[in-house]
Amino acid sequence: MPVLQISRQPDALAWFDSVRGQPLLAAEQVLIAAAMASRPAQQPWLWLAPQAPGPGIPELPRRTLVLDRRQDGFSGSLRCGLPLPLPNESIGNLIVQHALDDGMDGLLDECARVLEPGGRLWLFTLNPWSPYRARWRHSGLVARDPQAWRGALRSLGLQPRMGGMGYLGPIWRMASGPADLAKPRSSRLRAACVLEFEKRSAALVPPAPVTRQWQAGATPA
Secondary structure: OOOOOOOOOOOHHHHHHOOOOHHHHHHHHHHHHHHHHHOOOOOOEEEEEOOOOOOOOOOOOOOOEEEEEEOOEEEEOOOEOOOOOOOOOOEEEEEEEOOOOOOOOOHHHHHHHHEEEEEEEEEEEEOOOOHHHHHOOOOOOOOOOHHHHHHHHHHOOOEEEEEEEEEEOOOOOOOOOHHHHOOOEOOOOOOEEEEEEEOOOOOOOOOOOOOOOOOOOOOOO
Protein backbone atom coordinates (compact mmCIF):
# COMPACT_ATOMS: atom_id res chain seq x y z
CA MET A 1 0.00 0.00 0.00
CA PRO A 2 1.27 3.52 -0.72
CA VAL A 3 2.47 5.57 2.20
CA LEU A 4 -0.04 8.16 3.33
CA GLN A 5 1.41 11.66 3.06
CA ILE A 6 -0.08 13.42 6.08
CA SER A 7 2.44 16.03 7.17
CA ARG A 8 3.35 18.79 4.74
CA GLN A 9 6.76 20.41 4.92
CA PRO A 10 7.66 23.70 3.22
CA ASP A 11 9.39 23.34 -0.14
CA ALA A 12 8.70 19.64 -0.51
CA LEU A 13 10.22 19.67 -4.00
CA ALA A 14 13.64 20.26 -2.42
CA TRP A 15 13.78 16.45 -2.13
CA PHE A 16 14.66 16.32 -5.83
CA ASP A 17 17.89 18.17 -5.04
CA SER A 18 18.96 15.34 -2.71
CA VAL A 19 21.18 12.36 -3.51
CA ARG A 20 18.01 10.27 -3.80
CA GLY A 21 16.14 12.64 -6.08
CA GLN A 22 18.90 13.82 -8.42
CA PRO A 23 19.48 10.46 -10.19
CA LEU A 24 15.74 10.19 -10.86
CA LEU A 25 15.71 13.63 -12.53
CA ALA A 26 18.78 12.70 -14.57
CA ALA A 27 17.07 9.56 -15.87
CA GLU A 28 13.95 11.53 -16.79
CA GLN A 29 16.06 14.18 -18.52
CA VAL A 30 17.21 11.54 -21.03
CA LEU A 31 13.58 10.89 -21.98
CA ILE A 32 12.77 14.62 -22.08
CA ALA A 33 15.69 15.31 -24.43
CA ALA A 34 14.50 12.54 -26.78
CA ALA A 35 10.94 13.94 -26.78
CA MET A 36 12.17 17.44 -27.62
CA ALA A 37 14.36 16.15 -30.45
CA SER A 38 11.59 14.04 -32.00
CA ARG A 39 8.69 16.49 -31.87
CA PRO A 40 9.32 19.94 -33.38
CA ALA A 41 6.67 22.60 -32.89
CA GLN A 42 6.03 26.05 -34.27
CA GLN A 43 4.90 27.23 -30.86
CA PRO A 44 7.32 27.34 -27.89
CA TRP A 45 7.90 24.44 -25.55
CA LEU A 46 7.16 24.84 -21.84
CA TRP A 47 9.14 22.79 -19.30
CA LEU A 48 7.92 22.90 -15.70
CA ALA A 49 10.51 21.29 -13.43
CA PRO A 50 11.04 20.86 -9.66
CA GLN A 51 14.34 22.74 -10.05
CA ALA A 52 16.49 24.27 -12.78
CA PRO A 53 17.62 21.53 -15.21
CA GLY A 54 21.11 20.26 -14.45
CA PRO A 55 24.20 20.39 -16.66
CA GLY A 56 24.45 18.21 -19.72
CA ILE A 57 21.04 18.97 -21.21
CA PRO A 58 21.10 19.22 -25.03
CA GLU A 59 20.22 22.35 -26.92
CA LEU A 60 16.60 23.17 -26.23
CA PRO A 61 14.09 23.92 -28.99
CA ARG A 62 13.87 27.56 -29.99
CA ARG A 63 11.94 29.83 -27.60
CA THR A 64 11.62 27.10 -24.96
CA LEU A 65 10.44 28.37 -21.57
CA VAL A 66 11.94 26.56 -18.58
CA LEU A 67 10.25 27.28 -15.24
CA ASP A 68 11.35 25.68 -11.99
CA ARG A 69 9.02 25.52 -9.03
CA ARG A 70 9.40 27.72 -5.98
CA GLN A 71 7.27 27.88 -2.85
CA ASP A 72 5.66 31.07 -4.12
CA GLY A 73 5.44 30.18 -7.82
CA PHE A 74 7.99 29.77 -10.60
CA SER A 75 11.42 31.05 -11.55
CA GLY A 76 13.66 30.60 -14.59
CA SER A 77 12.74 31.99 -18.02
CA LEU A 78 10.35 34.28 -16.16
CA ARG A 79 9.22 34.76 -12.58
CA CYS A 80 5.51 34.27 -12.05
CA GLY A 81 2.73 32.56 -10.16
CA LEU A 82 -0.66 31.23 -11.15
CA PRO A 83 -2.33 31.86 -13.45
CA LEU A 84 0.57 31.53 -15.86
CA PRO A 85 1.13 34.81 -17.78
CA LEU A 86 0.73 33.04 -21.13
CA PRO A 87 -2.05 33.37 -23.72
CA ASN A 88 -4.50 30.58 -24.35
CA GLU A 89 -3.16 27.82 -26.63
CA SER A 90 0.25 29.48 -26.92
CA ILE A 91 2.41 26.43 -26.09
CA GLY A 92 3.18 23.71 -28.62
CA ASN A 93 4.41 20.97 -26.25
CA LEU A 94 4.57 20.81 -22.48
CA ILE A 95 6.74 18.91 -19.99
CA VAL A 96 5.39 18.73 -16.44
CA GLN A 97 8.21 17.14 -14.45
CA HIS A 98 7.09 16.61 -10.84
CA ALA A 99 5.84 20.19 -10.66
CA LEU A 100 2.57 18.82 -9.27
CA ASP A 101 4.06 16.43 -6.74
CA ASP A 102 3.74 18.86 -3.84
CA GLY A 103 -0.03 19.11 -4.35
CA MET A 104 -0.11 22.50 -6.12
CA ASP A 105 -3.70 23.36 -7.02
CA GLY A 106 -4.71 24.89 -10.33
CA LEU A 107 -1.55 24.10 -12.30
CA LEU A 108 -3.00 21.22 -14.31
CA ASP A 109 -5.90 23.42 -15.47
CA GLU A 110 -3.38 26.06 -16.59
CA CYS A 111 -1.45 23.44 -18.54
CA ALA A 112 -4.58 22.46 -20.45
CA ARG A 113 -5.37 26.13 -21.10
CA VAL A 114 -2.00 27.12 -22.59
CA LEU A 115 -1.48 23.94 -24.67
CA GLU A 116 -2.41 24.39 -28.32
CA PRO A 117 -4.70 21.96 -30.18
CA GLY A 118 -2.51 19.16 -31.46
CA GLY A 119 0.02 19.84 -28.71
CA ARG A 120 1.39 17.13 -26.47
CA LEU A 121 1.87 16.95 -22.70
CA TRP A 122 4.27 14.68 -20.81
CA LEU A 123 3.52 14.32 -17.11
CA PHE A 124 6.24 12.89 -14.85
CA THR A 125 4.97 11.98 -11.42
CA LEU A 126 6.06 9.85 -8.46
CA ASN A 127 4.69 6.32 -8.32
CA PRO A 128 2.99 5.61 -4.95
CA TRP A 129 3.23 1.84 -5.57
CA SER A 130 7.03 1.77 -5.82
CA PRO A 131 9.22 0.59 -2.92
CA TYR A 132 11.28 3.71 -3.67
CA ARG A 133 8.52 5.71 -1.96
CA ALA A 134 10.39 5.08 1.28
CA ARG A 135 13.09 7.43 -0.06
CA TRP A 136 10.70 10.42 -0.18
CA ARG A 137 8.75 9.54 2.96
CA HIS A 138 8.23 12.54 5.29
CA SER A 139 9.42 14.94 2.56
CA GLY A 140 5.94 16.41 2.08
CA LEU A 141 5.65 15.11 -1.49
CA VAL A 142 2.23 13.87 -2.61
CA ALA A 143 2.21 10.75 -4.81
CA ARG A 144 -1.06 10.02 -6.60
CA ASP A 145 -2.03 6.86 -8.42
CA PRO A 146 -1.27 7.16 -12.17
CA GLN A 147 -4.85 6.20 -12.98
CA ALA A 148 -6.03 9.22 -10.96
CA TRP A 149 -3.79 11.45 -13.10
CA ARG A 150 -5.24 9.88 -16.25
CA GLY A 151 -8.74 10.69 -15.05
CA ALA A 152 -7.77 14.28 -14.20
CA LEU A 153 -6.21 14.84 -17.62
CA ARG A 154 -9.20 13.34 -19.39
CA SER A 155 -11.55 15.60 -17.45
CA LEU A 156 -9.67 18.58 -18.91
CA GLY A 157 -10.27 17.38 -22.46
CA LEU A 158 -6.84 15.82 -23.04
CA GLN A 159 -6.59 12.41 -24.67
CA PRO A 160 -4.04 9.67 -23.86
CA ARG A 161 -1.56 8.62 -26.51
CA MET A 162 -1.52 4.98 -27.58
CA GLY A 163 0.97 3.33 -25.26
CA GLY A 164 1.58 6.72 -23.64
CA MET A 165 2.15 5.44 -20.13
CA GLY A 166 5.30 3.90 -18.68
CA TYR A 167 7.33 3.52 -15.53
CA LEU A 168 10.97 4.51 -15.16
CA GLY A 169 13.66 5.02 -12.57
CA PRO A 170 14.81 2.64 -9.84
CA ILE A 171 12.74 0.18 -7.86
CA TRP A 172 14.80 0.39 -4.69
CA ARG A 173 18.41 1.28 -5.47
CA MET A 174 20.11 3.41 -8.10
CA ALA A 175 22.11 0.48 -9.46
CA SER A 176 21.95 1.57 -13.13
CA GLY A 177 22.95 4.63 -15.09
CA PRO A 178 20.52 7.35 -16.29
CA ALA A 179 20.23 5.89 -19.80
CA ASP A 180 19.01 2.51 -18.51
CA LEU A 181 16.74 4.01 -15.87
CA ALA A 182 15.17 6.27 -18.52
CA LYS A 183 13.77 3.37 -20.53
CA PRO A 184 10.01 3.26 -19.77
CA ARG A 185 9.05 -0.21 -18.55
CA SER A 186 5.80 -1.93 -17.76
CA SER A 187 6.92 -2.64 -14.18
CA ARG A 188 4.65 -0.80 -11.80
CA LEU A 189 7.33 -0.92 -9.11
CA ARG A 190 9.58 1.74 -10.62
CA ALA A 191 9.92 5.09 -8.85
CA ALA A 192 8.24 7.35 -11.41
CA CYS A 193 5.52 7.24 -14.01
CA VAL A 194 5.32 9.18 -17.27
CA LEU A 195 2.01 9.82 -19.03
CA GLU A 196 1.72 11.21 -22.55
CA PHE A 197 -1.45 13.07 -23.56
CA GLU A 198 -2.58 15.19 -26.52
CA LYS A 199 -4.94 18.11 -26.88
CA ARG A 200 -6.99 17.21 -29.92
CA SER A 201 -8.97 19.61 -32.05
CA ALA A 202 -12.69 19.10 -32.21
CA ALA A 203 -13.76 18.09 -35.70
CA LEU A 204 -16.19 20.36 -37.52
CA VAL A 205 -19.67 18.86 -37.69
CA PRO A 206 -21.01 19.08 -41.26
CA PRO A 207 -24.51 20.47 -41.66
CA ALA A 208 -27.28 17.91 -41.89
CA PRO A 209 -28.43 17.32 -45.48
CA VAL A 210 -31.72 18.95 -46.41
CA THR A 211 -34.49 16.45 -46.94
CA ARG A 212 -36.94 17.37 -49.68
CA GLN A 213 -40.58 16.63 -48.98
CA TRP A 214 -42.29 15.82 -52.28
CA GLN A 215 -46.06 15.98 -52.37
CA ALA A 216 -47.90 13.16 -54.05
CA GLY A 217 -48.73 14.04 -57.62
CA ALA A 218 -46.51 17.10 -57.67
CA THR A 219 -44.30 17.68 -60.68
CA PRO A 220 -40.66 18.36 -59.86
CA ALA A 221 -39.46 21.78 -61.04
